[in-house]
Amino acid sequence: MCILPHYSNIINDIYYLRVSDSLLLNIDRVNLESYDKLAFEYDSLSHVTTRLLEIASKDGFDQFLNIYRNNLTDTVLEVGTGTGFLTSELVKVFNVTSIDISNKMLLIADSKINSSTIRPNKVIFKNISILSPPINFLCNKFNLITCGLADPYFIRKSILNIFKLLSDDGILFFTLPEVKWAKKERILRLKVPFHTTRFKLENGESINPFSFVYTEDEIYKLLNECNFRLLHVFTILANYHDLLKSKTLFKNIPKIICVIAQKK
Numbered sequence: 733m734c735i736l737p738h739y740s741n742i743i744n745d746i747y748y749l750r751v752s753d754s755l756l757l758n759i760d761r762v763n764l765e766s767y768d769k770l771a772f773e774y775d776s777l778s779h780v781t782t783r784l785l786e787i788a789s790k791d792g793f794d795q796f797l798n799i800y801r802n803n804l805t806d807t808v809l810e811v812g813t814g815t816g817f818l819t820s821e822l823v824k825v826f827n828v829t830s831i832d833i834s835n836k837m838l839l840i841a842d843s844k845i846n847s848s849t850i851r852p853n854k855v856i857f858k859n860i861s862i863l864s865p866p867i868n869f870l871c872n873k874f875n876l877i878t879c880g881l882a883d884p885y886f887i888r889k890s891i892l893n894i895f896k897l898l899s900d901d902g903i904l905f906f907t908l909p910e911v912k913w914a915k916k917e918r919i920l921r922l923k924v925p926f927h928t929t930r931f932k933l934e935n936g937e938s939i940n941p942f943s944f945v946y947t948e949d950e951i952y953k954l955l956n957e958c959n960f961r962l963l964h965v966f967t968i969l970a971n972y973h974d975l976l977k978s979k980t981l982f983k984n985i986p987k988i989i990c991v992i993a994q995k996k
C-alpha cells in the first residue's frame with residue numbers, strides 16, 4: 733500500500749491534506765481495493781470493532797434525528813453507503829440517494845434494503861467517489877448529507893464537494909472514530925500508520941484502507957476552511973454489551989465523534 737510521503741513528519745497535519753490530484757487518486761485506489769475485498773465479509777461478527785463503531789454511529793444518528801427531524805426535507809444524500817447499515821435507518825424516514833466508491837459494497841446494501849420486509853422509501857444507489865464525483869452529479873442539491881463512519885475519505889476535498897452538494901439551509905451529519913481511541917488502537921494494537929486502519933480478512937490477508945481522524949479542534953478548522961460552521965459535536969462510547977452478550981473484556985472500547993454542521 734502506498735502511504736503519504738514523509739508520513740511520520742506530517743501525522744495529523746490537516747493542512748497537508750490539501751493533497752495533489754495524484755495523491756487523491758491514490759487514496760481512492762487504496763480504499764476501493766480494500767473495500768472491494770472486504771465487502772463480502774464486512775458484516776461478519778469477526779470484525780467486531782467495526783460492529784461496535786457502527787452501533788455507536790447509529791446511536792449518534794438517532795440522537796441527531798431527534799433534534800433535527802423537523803428541520804429536514806426529503807432530499808437526502810448518504811456518502812459511503814457501505815453495506816447499508818445507516819441507509820436502512822435513513823429510508824425509514826427519507827427518500828435517499830446513496831453513493832459509495834465500492835460497487836461490491838453497494839450490491840450488498842441494495843440486496844439487503846430491497847429484501848427488507850419494511851417497505852422503504854425510495855433509495856437510489858450510485859457508484860460515485862465523493863473525492864471525484866462526475867460534474868453532472870455536482871449539480872444536485874440535498875437538504876441533508878450524512879456520512880456515517882466517514883474516516884476513509886473525510887479530507888478537505890470531500891468536504892468541499894459536500895459543500896457544493898448541500899443546499900444553503902441544509903445540514904451535514906458525519907461520524908468518525910474518536911481520535912484518542914483511534915490513536916491507541918492504531919499505535920498499540922494494530923501497529924499501523926495513524927491515518928490508516930487494518931482489517932484481517934478471513935483468508936488471512938491484511939488490508940489497510942485510509943482512516944482519517946481528527947481532534948475537535950482540527951474538525952473545527954477543517955470545516956471552517958470549507959465554509960461550514962459547527963452546530964453540535966458529541967462523542968459516543970459503543971455499547972458493547974448489546975453486541976457481545978458476554979464478559980469479553982474490551983480494553984479500549986470503541987468511541988466515535990458525531991458532528992452536525994451547516995453552511996456559514
Ligand SMILES: C[S@@+](CC[C@H](N)C(=O)[O-])C[C@H]1O[C@@H](n2cnc3c(N)ncnc32)[C@H](O)[C@@H]1O
Nearest residue numbers: 767812814817832833834861862880881884885
Ligand atoms: C467504514 S465504511 C462505513 C459504511 C457505512 N456508512 C456505515 O456507517 O456503516 C466506509 C465506506 O466508505 C466508502 N468509501 C471510501 N472512499 C469513498 C469515497 N471516496 N467516496 C464514497 N465512498 C467511499 C467505502 O467503500 C465504505 O463502504
